[in-house]
Each structure stands twice: as structure tokens, then as C-alpha cells.
Amino acid sequence: MSGLKIDYEKCVGCGLCVKSCTSNALEIKDKKALVNEKCVLCGICVDTCPFNAISIEKEQAIDNDLSEYSNIWVFAEQHMGKVLPVAYELLSKGKELSRKKDCKLAAILFGKDMKSEAEKLIAQGADKVFLCEDGRLKHNLDEIYVELFDMLIKKHKPEIFLFGATGFGRSVAPRIAARIRTGLTADCTVLEIDKDTGLLKQTRPAFGGNLMATIICPNHRPQMATVRPGIMPIQEPDPSRSGEIINVSLNENKNSNIDIVEEILAEKAETIADAKIIVSAGRGIGSQKNLALVNRLAESIGGNVGVSRPLVDMGWSEYKHQIGQTGFTVAPDLLITFGISGAIQHLAGISGAKKIIAVNSDPDAPIFSIAHYKIVGDCVEIIKKLITILEK
Ligand SMILES: Cc1cc2nc3c(=O)[nH]c(=O)nc-3n(C[C@H](O)[C@H](O)[C@H](O)COP(=O)(O)OP(=O)(O)OC[C@H]3O[C@@H](n4cnc5c(N)ncnc54)[C@H](O)[C@@H]3O)c2cc1C
Incomplete structure (x- = not known):
């Protein structure tokens, strides 16, 4: 596990780390520093400790062979049978990234009666569409979706996986990242491929928007990011493109613990x-x-x-x-x-x-x-x- 490590041979309980910590994550007990769950691994205490008693231990990649992971995936979120515009925005960006990485672009589409939507995703640049048509996917229920994503990711090993930062995208993407133990950068505004390492550079506003931070995920796969709708321009679709639709199925024993009794659509205010x-x-x-x-x-x-x-x-x-x-x-x-x-x-x-x-x-x-x-x-x-x- 990654985390803050305190070397008790070196720690003298001086308390300088406690004073430097802005998260109240350290205390002194029995003349030794103790870390609690508030630690955000910012590293200030590591730099502050004059006895080099504190370090951050980083978890190594769980899957040692990162080279097994390839291709870029985009989650094509749909609502009431229609793919949301943010999926087309992500496919347009995904196409650009896949050209740079010389890899394939795939869309992931779940729902019911979605064949014609799958064709549109191909026109928008997807080389493959993983399509699961199942009544249990009619509503966006995290636990059902996470099950499918988990299975697909483990089987096909995508290198990059992009989600729209919609209500559902913001809810399901972190669950997947936690389940498969990888990183996730939320609300990116810029996505680029690093020329030297081939890693996804994920840029987002940080520290209350006062600076832009570029984040990478070097040790885990897939590299996951959510992007706010409306940020990436949609490229012209090409209806003459051909691609593969791969049907996938949901484990027949998987059911949600949530029953949707009624769906009431909020009135969409013009904004x-x-x-x-x-x-x-x-x-x-x-x-x-x-x-x-x-x-x-x-x-x-x-x-x-x-x-x-x-x-x-x-x-x-x-x-x-x-x-x-x-x-x-x-x-x-x-x-x-x-x-x-x-x-x-x-x-x-x-x-x-x-x-x-x-x-x-x-x-x-x-x-x-x-x-x-x-x-x-x-x-x-x-x-x-x-x-x-x-x-x-
Ligand atoms: C956490 C955080 C979140 C923020 N969120 C937002 C946000 O969502 N949206 C947002 O807009 N800002 C946001 N800000 C504020 C942002 O940092 C800027 O302060 C703000 O965008 C500046 O607005 P402005 O360009 O209107 O004003 P100024 O920066 O003051 O610029 C005025 C401009 O007008 C030009 N000008 C002056 N007179 C004339 C004239 N007669 N003719 C033509 N040009 C003229 C000047 O050359 C200048 O470039 C946020 C800041 C923080 C810290």
C-alpha cells in the first residue's frame, strides 16, 4: 500500500511535522509521530522533518506488465436510448490521441436497442464498439455498470479510458478506478499524449482554479479521466467509416439492489x-x-x-x-x-x-x-x- 511511512528509529518526536501539516494528519504520542487517515500525501512533512524520518512509499504497479495494455476507450453514455453529445466530444479527442499513439479507438455502449447509436459512434471515429444490450442496463445504475466495466477492462486491457463528467460519469468512473485500482483525474480540460513517454497528460484546474495541474498515471492502467461536457469540439462524423460491433453480455446473476420505481425528468431549463x-x-x-x-x-x-x-x-x-x-x-x-x-x-x-x-x-x-x-x-x-x- 502507498502511504506515509515514519521511521521510528529516526523519529525523535520533535513535533515539527505536526506544525507543518495543513491537514491535521499528524500527532505526537509517546514521543513519536503518528499519522492518521486525514493524510493527503502532500509531502510537506517529508520536507520539514530534519531527521529524514518521514517518507512517502509509493505503490508499485499491480500489473507489472503495463505493455499488455493498449488502445483508447470512450464511455458512450446514453440517456433514454440516445448517446449524449459528450461521448462524441470524447471520441473526437480520442481519435486525435489514438493517431498520436498509433492505436485503436473503442466506444463502450450499454443499454437497450442501441444498434443505430453504435453505428453513429463508428461514424464519429470508433474502430470498435463494445455493445451490451440488456434490460438491466436501461437505467444508469452504478453497481450493474461497474460489474461490466470491470469484466471488460480485465479482459481487453485498455490503456486509456475517458468518461464525460456528467452526473453519472462522475459517479461511475471513480467506482471503476477504485475497483481496478488505478488513478482517475476528474474534470480535465486538456488531454495530450506525452511525446517521450506516451503517457496521457491530464490537465485540470487545481488549487481553487488558481493554476492548471497536469497529472499523469505512470504505474497503473488504464489511465482514466473525466472531461466536462462542452470542452472538446466535435469533429465532423464520417458515415462511410466501417467498424466492428462486439456484443458483450452481462453476467446473468448480476442484479441491482436498487429498484427504479418511477423516473421523473427534471425540466431542462435553457441555459x-x-x-x-x-x-x-x-x-x-x-x-x-x-x-x-x-x-x-x-x-x-x-x-x-x-x-x-x-x-x-x-x-x-x-x-x-x-x-x-x-x-x-x-x-x-x-x-x-x-x-x-x-x-x-x-x-x-x-x-x-x-x-x-x-x-x-x-x-x-x-x-x-x-x-x-x-x-x-x-x-x-x-x-x-x-x-x-x-x-x-
Ligand atoms: C477559483 C476561481 C474561480 C473563478 N471562476 C471564474 C469564472 O467562472 N469565470 C470568470 O470569468 N472568472 C472567474 N474567476 C475570475 C478570474 O480569475 C478573473 O478575475 C476574471 O475572469 C476577470 O474578468 P475580466 O476579464 O472581465 O476582467 P479583467 O481581468 O479586469 O479584464 C478586463 C479586460 O478589459 C480590457 N479593457 C479595459 N478597458 C477596455 C476598453 N475600454 N475596451 C476594451 N477592452 C478594455 C482590459 O485590457 C482587460 O484585459 C475565477 C477566479 C477564481 C480564483
């Missing part, structure tokens, strides 16, 4: 996350009254209004318009930003936008690094000019 055109304003807009101009411009092109977080914090706009890490993730066809600097927390919510036009008075504003068109100038003046032209 900015679904908007195809967004006109978005940041602090550079100068005043709340200028937001009326942003509204007018959005209306004239049939778009919705988005804002950066400070505008919500200042009470100029409502949360339902906020874009970013703590707001909505958007993936419009067109996003026009006015006076938004492009902080990482904001960029985390717009990386799926297909075309970005950014307006900022600062030619070096970070938003320009991801914008397709860059306009340097005063945003209020530019909005007024655009309204005049469009309303003509």
Missing part, C-alpha cells in the same frame, strides 16, 4: 451552455449601463449574453450568464468577447467555442491567444459601431 451565438462582456465594458448595448448587439444577431465572473460579483449581471470554471462551460459556433482579459478560469469555460472574436484595448491580453479574430480597441465604441451597422 447559456446550449447557446449557438454568445456576445460576452467583461470588466472592460466599464459600467453596468453599457451592458444594455451588449444586450442589443446580442439580440441583433440572435445571440445570448455571457459575462465574466466580476460582472456577477459586482451585481451587474446574474449567475445564469457567467461563463468559466465556476460558471457555465459553453461551446457556441460564435463567441464575441468585449473587455474580457482571458484569465485561465474564464478560458476553462470557452475552449469548446468554434470561432472566437475578441475585442480588447490591450494588444497583449491573454484572450487573444485563443481568439480566431483579434480586434484591438475600445469595446464600447466598437459595440456601438456594430449595432449601427447591423440595425441598418
Whole structure:
């Protein structure tokens, strides 16, 4: 087992480790340091101990031959018989990664009467679809799904396994990772293959979103990640592609301990996350009254209004318009930003936008690094000019 190890030959019970620990995971008893279950293995105490009495023991790979694992898998989550868009987003990214690794891409699809959905997954880039059609999979029940995933992973040994960070994806992916004893990085915004090691580089906001952390899983397989819906763009499907559909079956004795008595669908409120055109304003807009101009411009092109977080914090706009890490993730066809600097927390919510036009008075504003068109100038003046032209 991995964990914090204390060498009691060296420990003198000085208590420096207790003072350094930010998780209250250490105490001194009988002049020796003791670690409890609150330890998060941050390693601060290891660096603090002047007697080198503390170390972190890392578990070695359970399966020593990692080379047995190959190919990339994507979980094609479905609801009421329709595969969710996030699965197509993951397949598009998976295709790119599989080309880099020169391996196959597979989709995992469970449900009832799903053949035509399986064909769509092939058109979207899957070389294989593992398809299990069974009435017990009609509802997303973790314990049934985990059983199947466990069996499939042990049999086919995928190297990388991607899930959408939906409610169900966030629930089932950690259960699988724990069951097969591998790592899982939640809510990734960037996935890449490391050129030298071939490992999956999984990038996600960390420390309250103040920095982006890139995480790898070198000793266990599969390397697992969840990705928020709307982050990865969907590539054009190719209906002429051919692929293999592999039927798999669920252990006939496996039943859930949960009975679904009734399914009540929550009313889906329209949110900015679904908007195809967004006109978005940041602090550079100068005043709340200028937001009326942003509204007018959005209306004239049939778009919705988005804002950066400070505008919500200042009470100029409502949360339902906020874009970013703590707001909505958007993936419009067109996003026009006015006076938004492009902080990482904001960029985390717009990386799926297909075309970005950014307006900022600062030619070096970070938003320009991801914008397709860059306009340097005063945003209020530019909005007024655009309204005049469009309303003509
Ligand atoms: C944990 C955490 C979560 C966060 N979550 C989010 C989130 O979900 N969404 C979010 O947006 N932020 C979020 N933030 C805040 C984020 O860090 C930034 O502070 C925020 O995005 C900045 O908003 P802004 O670009 O509107 O303002 P600023 O950074 O102040 O930028 C204003 C920009 O306007 C330009 N400008 C000024 N005047 C003009 C003018 N007349 N014409 C044109 N341009 C002009 C400036 O050059 C500047 O680039 C979060 C922060 C933290 C710590």
C-alpha cells in the first residue's frame, strides 16, 4: 500500500511535522509521530522533518506488465436510448490521441436497442464498439455498470479510458478506478499524449482554479479521466467509416439492489451552455449601463449574453450568464468577447467555442491567444459601431 511511512528509529518526536501539516494528519504520542487517515500525501512533512524520518512509499504497479495494455476507450453514455453529445466530444479527442499513439479507438455502449447509436459512434471515429444490450442496463445504475466495466477492462486491457463528467460519469468512473485500482483525474480540460513517454497528460484546474495541474498515471492502467461536457469540439462524423460491433453480455446473476420505481425528468431549463451565438462582456465594458448595448448587439444577431465572473460579483449581471470554471462551460459556433482579459478560469469555460472574436484595448491580453479574430480597441465604441451597422 502507498502511504506515509515514519521511521521510528529516526523519529525523535520533535513535533515539527505536526506544525507543518495543513491537514491535521499528524500527532505526537509517546514521543513519536503518528499519522492518521486525514493524510493527503502532500509531502510537506517529508520536507520539514530534519531527521529524514518521514517518507512517502509509493505503490508499485499491480500489473507489472503495463505493455499488455493498449488502445483508447470512450464511455458512450446514453440517456433514454440516445448517446449524449459528450461521448462524441470524447471520441473526437480520442481519435486525435489514438493517431498520436498509433492505436485503436473503442466506444463502450450499454443499454437497450442501441444498434443505430453504435453505428453513429463508428461514424464519429470508433474502430470498435463494445455493445451490451440488456434490460438491466436501461437505467444508469452504478453497481450493474461497474460489474461490466470491470469484466471488460480485465479482459481487453485498455490503456486509456475517458468518461464525460456528467452526473453519472462522475459517479461511475471513480467506482471503476477504485475497483481496478488505478488513478482517475476528474474534470480535465486538456488531454495530450506525452511525446517521450506516451503517457496521457491530464490537465485540470487545481488549487481553487488558481493554476492548471497536469497529472499523469505512470504505474497503473488504464489511465482514466473525466472531461466536462462542452470542452472538446466535435469533429465532423464520417458515415462511410466501417467498424466492428462486439456484443458483450452481462453476467446473468448480476442484479441491482436498487429498484427504479418511477423516473421523473427534471425540466431542462435553457441555459447559456446550449447557446449557438454568445456576445460576452467583461470588466472592460466599464459600467453596468453599457451592458444594455451588449444586450442589443446580442439580440441583433440572435445571440445570448455571457459575462465574466466580476460582472456577477459586482451585481451587474446574474449567475445564469457567467461563463468559466465556476460558471457555465459553453461551446457556441460564435463567441464575441468585449473587455474580457482571458484569465485561465474564464478560458476553462470557452475552449469548446468554434470561432472566437475578441475585442480588447490591450494588444497583449491573454484572450487573444485563443481568439480566431483579434480586434484591438475600445469595446464600447466598437459595440456601438456594430449595432449601427447591423440595425441598418
Ligand atoms: C477559483 C476561481 C474561480 C473563478 N471562476 C471564474 C469564472 O467562472 N469565470 C470568470 O470569468 N472568472 C472567474 N474567476 C475570475 C478570474 O480569475 C478573473 O478575475 C476574471 O475572469 C476577470 O474578468 P475580466 O476579464 O472581465 O476582467 P479583467 O481581468 O479586469 O479584464 C478586463 C479586460 O478589459 C480590457 N479593457 C479595459 N478597458 C477596455 C476598453 N475600454 N475596451 C476594451 N477592452 C478594455 C482590459 O485590457 C482587460 O484585459 C475565477 C477566479 C477564481 C480564483
